[in-house]
Amino acid sequence: MAKAARTKLPTILITNDDGITSPGIRNLVEAVKELGKIVVVAPDKPQSGMGHAITIGQPLRMNKVDIFEGVESWQTSGTPVDCVKLAVDKILHRKPDLCLSGVNHGANHSINVIYSGTMSAAMEACIESIPSIGFSLMSYNYEADFTGARYYIREIVSTFLKKKMDKHLLLNVNIPAIPLELIKGVKICRQAYAKYEEDFKQRKDPHGKNYYWLTGAFVNYDKGKDTDVWALENNYISMVPVQFDLTNYTLKTQLEKTWKIK
Amino acid sequence: MAKAARTKLPTILITNDDGITSPGIRNLVEAVKELGKIVVVAPDKPQSGMGHAITIGQPLRMNKVDIFEGVESWQTSGTPVDCVKLAVDKILHRKPDLCLSGVNHGANHSINVIYSGTMSAAMEACIESIPSIGFSLMSYNYEADFTGARYYIREIVSTFLKKKMDKHLLLNVNIPAIPLELIKGVKICRQAYAKYEEDFKQRKDPHGKNYYWLTGAFVNYDKGKDTDVWALENNYISMVPVQFDLTNYTLKTQLEKTWKIK
Numbered sequence: 001m002a003k004a005a006r007t008k009l010p011t012i013l014i015t016n017d018d019g020i021t022s023p024g025i026r027n028l029v030e031a032v033k034e035l036g037k038i039v040v041v042a043p044d045k046p047q048s049g050m051g052h053a054i055t056i057g058q059p060l061r062m063n064k065v066d067i068f069e070g071v072e073s074w075q076t077s078g079t080p081v082d083c084v085k086l087a088v089d090k091i092l093h094r095k096p097d098l099c100l101s102g103v104n105h106g107a108n109h110s111i112n113v114i115y116s117g118t119m120s121a122a123m124e125a126c127i128e129s130i131p132s133i134g135f136s137l138m139s140y141n142y143e144a145d146f147t148g149a150r151y152y153i154r155e156i157v158s159t160f161l162k163k164k165m166d167k168h169l170l171l172n173v174n175i176p177a178i179p180l181e182l183i184k185g186v187k188i189c190r191q192a193y194a195k196y197e198e199d200f201k202q203r204k205d206p207h208g209k210n211y212y213w214l215t216g217a218f219v220n221y222d223k224g225k226d227t228d229v230w231a232l233e234n235n236y237i238s239m240v241p242v243q244f245d246l247t248n249y250t251l252k253t254q255l256e257k258t259w260k261i262k
Numbered sequence: 263m264a265k266a267a268r269t270k271l272p273t274i275l276i277t278n279d280d281g282i283t284s285p286g287i288r289n290l291v292e293a294v295k296e297l298g299k300i301v302v303v304a305p306d307k308p309q310s311g312m313g314h315a316i317t318i319g320q321p322l323r324m325n326k327v328d329i330f331e332g333v334e335s336w337q338t339s340g341t342p343v344d345c346v347k348l349a350v351d352k353i354l355h356r357k358p359d360l361c362l363s364g365v366n367h368g369a370n371h372s373i374n375v376i377y378s379g380t381m382s383a384a385m386e387a388c389i390e391s392i393p394s395i396g397f398s399l400m401s402y403n404y405e406a407d408f409t410g411a412r413y414y415i416r417e418i419v420s421t422f423l424k425k426k427m428d429k430h431l432l433l434n435v436n437i438p439a440i441p442l443e444l445i446k447g448v449k450i451c452r453q454a455y456a457k458y459e460e461d462f463k464q465r466k467d468p469h470g471k472n473y474y475w476l477t478g479a480f481v482n483y484d485k486g487k488d489t490d491v492w493a494l495e496n497n498y499i500s501m502v503p504v505q506f507d508l509t510n511y512t513l514k515t516q517l518e519k520t521w522k523i524k
Contacts (some may be wrong), residue, residue, distance in 0.1 A: 059473040114385070
């Protein structure tokens with residue numbers, strides 16, 4: 001019996017924001033299912049753009065489902081962050097060894113980290129002292145090719161499992177939607193300064209009243225070659241370490257020196 | 263004619279997450295209405311805990327409303343972040359000089375900054391290069407006394423308007439719910455390391471099925487005297503400068519040195 005089989009397998013919680021029936025989460029489960037005891041707790045419907053939303057004004061439902069062969073799986077009516085909270089408190093009754101979120105359909109690089117349900121679920125785990133990684137593929141295509149994503153996700157997760165991980169480890173990993181052989185490797189990056197230029201599209205309902213659809217163009221203001229946007233444009237997988245202390249220490253020092261508010 | 267009346271008044275966008283009919287936003291409008299041209303764009307219903315959620319899968323409605331005497335006001339069906347985006351793109355058609363969010367009913371100190379719709383609206387403005395301040399009062403009471411909050415909000419906003427503000431200025435201001443004369447002043451702080459210990463409460467519906475309410479106890483792990491939690495416990499108003507670059511630079515340097523993922 002190999003040594004790996006005799007040692008206790010790590011418990012890996014998997015969640016996402018596209019919903020439990022999306023190809024992304026299936027590919028994530030398939031990529032890592034040999035690496036640990038997998039438990040899936042994910043939303044019962046798409047929750048993209050939910051950011052770090054939690055459900056306060058309504059109760060939550062959760063149901064065991066049979067979706068991934070041999071993998072304990074639950075769907076909930078909550079947001080991605082709710083899923084992590086429910087998993088720890090009501091399903092696992094303890095903290096898993098690692099939390100993986102995704103694979104998101106579409107980029108979560110640069111400022112997208114703020115809006116992303118995928119990354120918020122990973123951040124919630126990190127706040128709970130669970131090392132955590134969010135994965136995203138740079139394609140919204142339902143038929144997207146996950147071959148490269150699966151290869152590198154397995155590489156990254158098995159590498160991390162071999163190390164003593166910081167309990168507040170939180171990584172935002174974005175994967176270019178190109179064939180495996182064209183991916184140049186994994187680059188550790190900082191979050192690019194980029195944002196959306198909003199452009200709401202106006203429509204009229206049958207009663208003549210206006211309504212608005214949020215759209216916008218992604219604009220990168222950051223020319224650095226150490227950013228996630230640069231890495232992805234150059235066929236690297238980007239890996240950005242993320243934190244939940246939002247204090248702007250530079251501005252704090254400035255304010256302490258210059259501002260007098262009694 | 264005084265000089266102030268001759269110079270162009272700054273445009274101040276006001277939003278919140280408790281909804282346009284909450285006492286908090288009324289008190290914020292009252293506190294600053296002499297300091298600029300106020301435009302209110304706020305949710306038509308409570309949106310607490312929405313974090314940085316945006317509305318992608320549904321269109322948005324917005325309607326002009328007559329709520330605050332002499333103040334242009336709009337309610338929208340969107341989240342706090344949607345409100346800021348709509349205000350800039352469809353109502354003001356330009357960036358305001360300052361964005362104020364709140365006054366939130368309840369604390370947004372420490373880790374609450376992550377879940378807070380109030381702070382996410384302010385952060386969205388900051389991403390748009392609009393200096394921005396989120397205000398919260400440490401009381402959920404609908405009848406809470408805003409006298410101290412109004413006094414200090416006016417002090418803080420008028421102080422900032424006199425300075426050349428960094429376009430990415432973003433402040434998280436929490437105000438203790440105590441009488442004005444007991445407030446010791448404004449303290450510039452860092453975000454405390456604190457979190458919620460979740461405890462979902464289980465209920466049964468009339469059909470015998472379980473559902474769950476999110477509850478939790480706030481636990482402060484941070485003994486520092488430079489945190490927002492410490493300031494508030496000691497009757498100061500806490501002011502934390504906030505940023506939207508979530509890169510963990512310390513971990514980035516560590517990973518660059520120690521991790522090899524091809």
